Amino acid sequence: MGDPLNPGDDHAADRFISVRAVSKRFGDFTAVDRVSLDIGKGELFALLGSSGCGKTTLLRMLAGFEQPSSGSILIDGQDMAGIPPYHRPVNMMFQSYALFPHMSVEQNIGYGLKHERMARSERADRVAAMLDLVQLRDYARRQPHQLSGGQRQRVALARALAKQPKLLLLDEPLGALDKKLREQTQFELANIQYETGITFVVVTHDQEEAMTLASRIAIMNRGTIKQLDTPKRIYEFPASRFVASFIGSVNLFAAELVRSDGDWAEIAVPELGVTLRAQQRGALPTKAALTCAFRPEKVRMSRRPPDTSVNLMPGVVLDFGYFGKDSLYRIKLPSGALVRVNATNDLRGGDDETTATWEDHVYLSIDPAAIMLFGDEA
Amino acid sequence: MKPAAWFDRRGWSDVIIGVPYVWAIAFVLLPICIIAALSFAVPVMNSPPYEFPRAWPHLSFDNYHRLLADSIYVRSFGVSLLNASIATVLCLVIGYPMALGLTRVSKAANRLLLMLIVLPFWTSFLLRVYAWIGLMGNNSWFNRLLTRLYNLVVPQAWHLGSIQIMYTNFAVIFVVVYSYLPFMILPLYANLEKLDRTLDEAAMDLGARPYRVFLDVTLPLSLPGIIAGGLLVFIPAAGELVIPGLVGNMSDPMIGAVISEEFGLNHDWPMAAAISVALLVVLVLPLMAYTRFQSRADAGGRA
Numbered sequence: 001m002g003d004p005l006n007p008g009d010d011h012a013a014d015r016f017i018s019v020r021a022v023s024k025r026f027g028d029f030t031a032v033d034r035v036s037l038d039i040g041k042g043e044l045f046a047l048l049g050s051s052g053c054g055k056t057t058l059l060r061m062l063a064g065f066e067q068p069s070s071g072s073i074l075i076d077g078q079d080m081a082g083i084p085p086y087h088r089p090v091n092m093m094f095q096s097y098a099l100f101p102h103m104s105v106e107q108n109i110g111y112g113l114k115h116e117r118m119a120r121s122e123r124a125d126r127v128a129a130m131l132d133l134v135q136l137r138d139y140a141r142r143q144p145h146q147l148s149g150g151q152r153q154r155v156a157l158a159r160a161l162a163k164q165p166k167l168l169l170l171d172e173p174l175g176a177l178d179k180k181l182r183e184q185t186q187f188e189l190a191n192i193q194y195e196t197g198i199t200f201v202v203v204t205h206d207q208e209e210a211m212t213l214a215s216r217i218a219i220m221n222r223g224t225i226k227q228l229d230t231p232k233r234i235y236e237f238p239a240s241r242f243v244a245s246f247i248g249s250v251n252l253f254a255a256e257l258v259r260s261d262g263d264w265a266e267i268a269v270p271e272l273g274v275t276l277r278a279q280q281r282g283a284l285p286t287k288a289a290l291t292c293a294f295r296p297e298k299v300r301m302s303r304r305p306p307d308t309s310v311n312l313m314p315g316v317v318l319d320f321g322y323f324g325k326d327s328l329y330r331i332k333l334p335s336g337a338l339v340r341v342n343a344t345n346d347l348r349g350g351d352d353e354t355t356a357t358w359e360d361h362v363y364l365s366i367d368p369a370a371i372m373l374f375g376d377e378a
Numbered sequence: 379m380k381p382a383a384w385f386d387r388r389g390w391s392d393v394i395i396g397v398p399y400v401w402a403i404a405f406v407l408l409p410i411c412i413i414a415a416l417s418f419a420v421p422v423m424n425s426p427p428y429e430f431p432r433a434w435p436h437l438s439f440d441n442y443h444r445l446l447a448d449s450i451y452v453r454s455f456g457v458s459l460l461n462a463s464i465a466t467v468l469c470l471v472i473g474y475p476m477a478l479g480l481t482r483v484s485k486a487a488n489r490l491l492l493m494l495i496v497l498p499f500w501t502s503f504l505l506r507v508y509a510w511i512g513l514m515g516n517n518s519w520f521n522r523l524l525t526r527l528y529n530l531v532v533p534q535a536w537h538l539g540s541i542q543i544m545y546t547n548f549a550v551i552f553v554v555v556y557s558y559l560p561f562m563i564l565p566l567y568a569n570l571e572k573l574d575r576t577l578d579e580a581a582m583d584l585g586a587r588p589y590r591v592f593l594d595v596t597l598p599l600s601l602p603g604i605i606a607g608g609l610l611v612f613i614p615a616a617g618e619l620v621i622p623g624l625v626g627n628m629s630d631p632m633i634g635a636v637i638s639e640e641f642g643l644n645h646d647w648p649m650a651a652a653i654s655v656a657l658l659v660v661l662v663l664p665l666m667a668y669t670r671f672q673s674r675a676d677a678g679g680r681a
Contacts, residue, residue: 112584
């Protein structure tokens, strides 16, 4: 599978979809600002961001509903400039599903095939295969309004897959489903992607959806990509304070660098009234203000003093929320600062060592490797 | 449920639903029954100018016999339905692009254009028809302009002194289309405006060129609007009395003029009633078909 335009390119598969310095302006508003990214063949890629971050505009440019103001989009080596949606090897699953209300399930799924030169029997076979893929074989003659939300979602998926596009775009694919159904559908979607080998680009504002579905995630904010990496690396090693606070929950405190020996840094955190030891990754701007961040589940909490004395802080339980599998505590430090701590309820009925209740005196300790340091952000 | 609570109180809902029912029975159903009864009477030189036969069954079917036997009635029915059909199709052909255009322009332009469509209603309908008479008449500047343009393009042998527009069937259809166009555009617009534009995008995404999107998605989904607009034009156009009376060909009248003549000039109330009943049947049948279609579509559209 070589790129016909760049025969010498070894990494053509990694650049199956190539977005190069793409901007989109609506009047004075810049929805997408010089975004560049490459998506590999067969990848399940997610664009994650809050509403208005430009992810949907980027998706609509891939589909051809919007033309970039500048920059170019290449799909399988072919420049998409000026190519209308109906000529692109791209199909989209719409957030509202956009099923044709006057057509049956099989007419919906077969609609895209009508525009290809395809024998009637072959078309029927393809529709049947799609119905099997999404397990809706018994619903072929139903009208969309006779289906449940989950079934409609699967019809929309089958319709978008029927033309075997090079790229499938999914706009908030699980957004309209209830929680139980989402979980199940999430895995189905990933399976279908694996089976068909089609490149998926998912747009979502739901980080859980992005994390479980995608092999790589691009976090977008204000029209730019803040970080592009695997879900694990984005969660554990966020590149910026914005990404750290956008993904998951995090304790954020202003800090100052006291001492650094390259591998380890000592930072003063005035708000907490302590000096913390943190593992250093890369160079830190000396003297500059830092942000120190740690995730609630990375903090160890105990009611007896632990063995370690590294990054140890005493505190009092202010309040807590019990979620069943875990609890979220808010611990008040002597300085008055609040630290959020996540503790797993792994022992049935609770264990005196780890679970605490209101007014309990507890000790918090943080692994130096779990502390993230960020320089000041522009 | 809260805001409707006062409406749900016993008695209130009965009264409120009852008022239009009483209205419809007193001023629509009852007159229709009187007309229907009248159509089985015979005309007499008296006041009132009709009576029912003395012999059993006290009903005369002569009027309906005449309706079918005398070619003038059948012919004017034909002229009326033909004119109304042509006018409806023309209104649809002219109105559909306008209604579709209304959904595709900016909000400001949309408001302005909608106002322009409704604007003619601010002027008396009769005045507007007279304005057209002024324009179409053989000695008007408009007619002279048309005649000159016509004479420019056709050979000398076909030259005309003026183009005869007034007192033709063309003039009737033309003015009917002019008068009823808003009644086609407004329901169509209301329907097209509700359509989900993502469906267009979905069709385009699946490979449909714009004209296929229109044929496969927009047109079938706007069928209720087409039918509503079509009926709003067709039904009044078929019974139209004023326009053919003012600009039409008197020797080939539409059915409205015939009814008016029987009532007024001929004092034949039973005959006029019989024609009215026949017209009602002809016009109500498509309406019933429509309501059936509508209720089926509603049942189908329920999510």
